[in-house]
Amino acid sequence: MSRNAPAVLVLADGSTFRGFSIGAEGQTVGEVVFNTAMTGYQEILSDPSYAGQIVTLTYPHIGNVGANREDLESRGLFAAGLVIRDLPLAASNWRKEEDLPAYLERHKIVAIAGIDTRRLTRILRSKGAQNGVIQAGTIDEKVALAAAKAAPSMAGLDLAKVVSCTKGYDWNGSLWALGTGYKPSAEVKFHVVAYDYGVKHNILRNLAERGCKVTVLPAQATAKDALALKPDGVFLSNGPGDPEPCDYAIKAIREVVDSGTPVFGICLGHQLLGLASGAKTMKMKFGHHGANHPVQDLDSMRVHITSQNHGFAVDESTLPKNVRATHKSLFDGSLQGIERTDQPAFSFQGHPEASPGPHEMAYLFDKFVALMEKSKVKSK
Ligand SMILES: NC(=O)CC[C@H](N)C(=O)O
Numbered sequence: 074m075s076r077n078a079p080a081v082l083v084l085a086d087g088s089t090f091r092g093f094s095i096g097a098e099g100q101t102v103g104e105v106v107f108n109t110a111m112t113g114y115q116e117i118l119s120d121p122s123y124a125g126q127i128v129t130l131t132y133p134h135i136g137n138v139g140a141n142r143e144d145l146e147s148r149g150l151f152a153a154g155l156v157i158r159d160l161p162l163a164a165s166n167w168r169k170e171e172d173l174p175a176y177l178e179r180h181k182i183v184a185i186a187g188i189d190t191r192r193l194t195r196i197l198r199s200k201g202a203q204n205g206v207i208q209a210g211t212i213d214e215k216v217a218l219a220a221a222k223a224a225p226s227m228a229g230l231d232l233a234k235v236v237s238c239t240k241g242y243d244w245n246g247s248l249w250a251l252g253t254g255y256k257p258s259a260e261v262k263f264h265v266v267a268y269d270y271g272v273k274h275n276i277l278r279n280l281a282e283r284g285c286k287v288t289v290l291p292a293q294a295t296a297k298d299a300l301a302l303k304p305d306g307v308f309l310s311n312g313p314g315d316p317e318p319c320d321y322a323i324k325a326i327r328e329v330v331d332s333g334t335p336v337f338g339i340c341l342g343h344q345l346l347g348l349a350s351g352a353k354t355m356k357m358k359f360g361h362h363g364a365n366h367p368v369q370d371l372d373s374m375r376v377h378i379t380s381q382n383h384g385f386a387v388d389e390s391t392l393p394k395n396v397r398a399t400h401k402s403l404f405d406g407s408l409q410g411i412e413r414t415d416q417p418a419f420s421f422q423g424h425p426e427a428s429p430g431p432h433e434m435a436y437l438f439d440k441f442v443a444l445m446e447k448s449k450v451k452s453k
Contacts, residue, residue: 080185080209082127082156083217085224088196094209095136095160096177096184102220103127103153104227105205106384107194109363113429114173115144118152118182121236121271122340122382124313125227127154127205128362131194135186136160139169140176143254146273146428150177151236151313154207155184156193183207201358202227202384227384228356232314233270233322233341237292244277244287261286263445266304268292270312270322270341275428279438280308293321296328305445306335309342309420316344316354316385323349330418335448337441338420340383346420347387347411350396357407360384361423364430367403368423370410376403379423380430386422387411417444 080094084105107129108117114135117128135157155177164172177184185207197203204224206217244267247256255278262284267277270292280287288302292312299307307329309322316322326349330336338346344354361381368379389398389408400410400421412419419441425434 078210079212080207081212081214081217082185082188082193082205082207083214083221084196084205085203085221086196086200087218089214090185090188090193092185092187094184095157095174095186096155096209097181098210099183100206100208100217100220101127101154101183102204102206102224104202104384105129105156105197106202106360106362107131107197108382109365110380110429111364113364115140116146116428118150118155119146120273120382121147121151122311122313123152124232124236124271125153125230126313127156127207128152129156129190129193129197131190133158133190134161136164136173138166139164139172141168141170143168143249146275150180150182152182155182156188156190156207157184157186158188158190160186183209185209197359202360228315229318230314231318233312233319234292236271236313237269238289239291241288241290241294244281244289246278247282248278258286259284263305263442264288264302265306265308266290266299266302267308268294268299268310268322268325268342270310270319272310272312273426273428275426276308276310276339279426279435283438283442285442292319294325296325296332299325299329300332300334304334305449306337306441308441309336309338309345311340311342311424313341315356316341316348319345330413330416333416333448335441335444336418337437339426340422340424343411343420343422344385344387346418347396350413351393352396353388353391354385355388357384357386361402361404364427366423368409369401369403371399371401377433378431379434380427381423383422417448
């Protein structure tokens, strides 16, 4: 498609934004959310948790560094669409392989630039996340509005099993470093089974960096499948959609936790651990999507700046007696972390793996390793 073809974003409430296309031609439908991270558009686009969502980036200049093969967080791009204010004329970076529009087109992502993302963000913030449609190339705003109105709500959608791997595999490779790129996995000390509900690769790299051999299993693997591998710990990944309909995962997690195996969950994995422990989850108004969210660790009372991407949350008022709150968002007071008091299981709502974002929560990976160490010693 010719660059600068017309494009439109229409929200279900009728709000219409006219701009130009910077990606594939066609129409895309999704829940429109905004992300305030100033860097990391490639990691965001390739985070499977964004399946079914059109992402608006509030930082105004997107595309400055182009795209490369290294900054992928999964096997491809998962966001349903991209909305930005301004695409710089030139992209430049020593790792750049192509520019953002070519990258979006190749991955068939419909994307719009040149709209007032501040107006859009204010609508999403005051009314809440809502469905929307981007059309690029051929425009029919009436059709776009009808499609936005007809799109299903994110509440009630099980997308984890849709994006998950279909076959288990062994993960290889640890964190990226300047000069070396991705390092090989560290010497193996633990075996972790990771449930893939839409896992981000930097989580697996963080585990490998700490001496974990990681076996990734599909979302619908049973507890028996996981425990048959005799893991030192089980990891529950991030992922898209509503956690509540994922009954297969909730059942498996309950059984894994009851076995006494150390468990660590991130984002969707955190919400699923909450549900498996008897708590309830709820849909938030516009969620948390960004890389600068203050979260307080309720044990140390320290405040950490964190990476976030979620539209659902565990409802703190529903926590049963054997679950305690460990972290809290200082933006809205919502629950950010939990820990079981009767089993070695804990979880975090934000993203300790960053990618993009600050690394201040990486201590949670160390906590998981310490739990595995302790339970290894106990079972000897
Ligand atoms: N990043 C995630 O794992 C997101 C979890 C869930 N889909 C939510 O929106 O809350």
